[in-house]
Amino acid sequence: MASSQRLSILPKGLVRPRALASRIQPNASRRKSGPYGYTQAKALVFSKPGEPQDALSLHAHSISPSIPSSALLARTLAAPINPADINTVQGTYGAKPPFTSLIGTAEPSAVPGNEGVFEVLAAPGGSDIHKGDWVIPARSQFGTWRTHAVAEADDFIKIDKQGLNPLQVATVSVNPCSAYRMLRSYGPSAGLKDGLGMRPLEVGSGAWFIQNGANSGVGRAAIQFGRLWGLRSINVIRERDSAEETDALKREMYDLGADVVVTDAQLHSREWRDQLAEITRQGREKIGLGLNCVGGKNATALARSLSEGGTLVSYGGMAKQPVALPVGLLIFKDIRFVGFWLSKWNEKDVQGRKHMINDILDLIRSGKFKDVPVEEVPWHWETEEATLKDAVQAGLGGFRKGKGVFVFGDT
Ligand SMILES: NC(=O)c1ccc[n+]([C@@H]2O[C@H](COP(=O)([O-])OP(=O)(O)OC[C@H]3O[C@@H](n4cnc5c(N)ncnc54)[C@H](OP(=O)(O)O)[C@@H]3O)[C@@H](O)[C@H]2O)c1
Incomplete structure (x- = not known):
């Protein structure tokens, strides 16, 4: 697995895994804004492949306010449950996500979720990404089934959110x-x-x-x-x-x-x-x-x-x-x-991918392209692990009315 993939939730080249892990504390508090500016976060994680019901768990951790100067902190707005994400948890997908202890899990774990949209809470100076902007992952296997992410600015693609809702942006890239x-x-x-x-x-x-x-x-x-x-x-x-x-x-x-x-x-x-x-x-x-x-x-x-x-x-x-x-x-x-x-294709043609995403978002804005029907799965701070796992497990069942999409509250 390429190192860029392994470190995709990390600011590349700036923070050694241990250094960031020490700033992220597991289960610190159930409050969303912790003491001293810590951000309280949760992520669905798995450490061994298996059926989502068995393999997934909801992990709470806190993110230090002192993230690296080139990193950005973002909160997730929406993240779909695609068949490939479920296959990733099952261990049958063609690529393995990075398994790390960066968010303080007891065992090296991965956060599933290939696509989603985030709102930037804090951005590095000098970047063209600013607080309040919407961004989507620049790479596959980013891990979007989480309330928050800390990553390098170039791990994201900035989206012009004008005329779009989070569900449309969250489901555009796959x-x-x-x-x-x-x-x-x-x-x-x-x-x-x-x-x-x-x-x-x-x-x-x-x-x-x-x-x-x-x-x-x-x-x-x-x-x-x-x-x-x-x-x-x-x-x-x-x-x-x-x-x-x-x-x-x-x-x-x-x-x-x-x-x-x-x-x-x-x-x-x-x-x-x-x-x-x-x-x-x-x-x-x-x-x-x-x-x-x-x-x-x-x-x-x-x-x-x-x-x-x-x-x-x-x-x-x-x-x-x-x-x-x-x-x-x-x-x-x-x-x-x-x-x-x-x-x-995405790896081979990064510019082409950006062009394609913008082209599709333009079609959505102009009403020429309808987004997929969805079944929203609300994810609030209090949402139980079982509710989230059930939603994932249901994702591979046929005859559904819409695609499951985690829609995040004000986490
Ligand atoms: N290769 C790639 O790069 C790539 C990219 C994106 C997606 N995909 C793959 O494309 C497929 C569709 O993904 P999606 O996200 O578009 O799906 P989706 O929106 O979640 O819809 C699932 C589709 O699969 C059908 N289906 C479910 N179980 C089935 C079964 N046992 N037999 C026949 N059809 C069944 C459903 O039909 P019913 O409504 O009749 O159940 C529905 O049409 C998945 O296999 C996904 O992994 C591949």
Whole structure:
């Protein structure tokens, strides 16, 4: 693991872990403002991977007012519970967070949470970040399930908060960015790169893409970018308990700009082949891209729906089943199977990431992009550990009305 990752909650190069740890005292008080200007803080932590219910605990600590001169102190406003965060706690994610004793845990521990928005309480002099500004983590695995963070100014990206609410900013950097990157990188294009290392889209080309998990955060974003960029989408959702609920979800997808919405069952039905032919005008219109976050049979059906030479991009495995690749699709249809991981893209293209985030926030401000439905999980000083853990545990359950997001009170 890179040292920058290990120290991402620390002012880099300025404070040795022990030095900062000595300024952070565990369980000092349950008051939010402690004596002598100490900030009382709490974080969800885990020291060993496991199911969130078992692995997570709520750790109270206090932060000294004398933080390093180049560091900033921020309080968390909102932090989502994404599937990848839960997989991180379970130990099944592709990257491990830093395990340290910096906040005074008995054992080296990690704070989960990849994204979130913070309000700056104290900023270093000479920085362009000031008290009251909103910032988001500049790196993956920052650890956002905490009431407060102390870190170097360049561990954050400053956000122009004008016209935005904390939920919109807290949820911008993972799901919408993944959809943006995948459509830009694998969507129909002239094969050239723009200045940001991304392929320019043939805007208005009307080309099709197909995706499963269409009602996920990523899926909803892909529908909307597709519509904005002139791509057409076929969207696969899972059936709900009743036809009315399924129709209501389909309507939500159409309202976002979906062109076609079908259920899992339709995708696997005998009629799908004919329906697809009708959608693509007997194959005259091509489906060049598939986005898969489910896996198993669903991914295979998606791949079968692609036109010759199409690409299936796998970016998630919600069904926890392997993606089976029929040999015929490889040989006779020349289908490409690739994987996508946003964290890698972010590392490679820091400027491109900032541009993308600002671009998406502009779309939100102008009402052209709707944020994902959320189930707010209030996190106040008195909130019980069990309440927070339950919210995390529920995050991987299917058929949810909205994404769980911790919304912090005046901690
Ligand atoms: N590779 C990357 O860089 C990257 C970046 C972002 C996200 N992701 C991945 O993308 C996926 C979606 O993330 P998200 O945050 O957008 O999700 P989300 O908003 O939390 O929504 C979860 C989605 O998964 C579906 N789902 C849940 N359990 C399922 C199951 N057993 N079988 C089939 N579908 C199931 C849900 O459908 P129902 O409503 O029908 O339950 C819903 O569409 C996750 O796997 C996540 O790890 C990957």
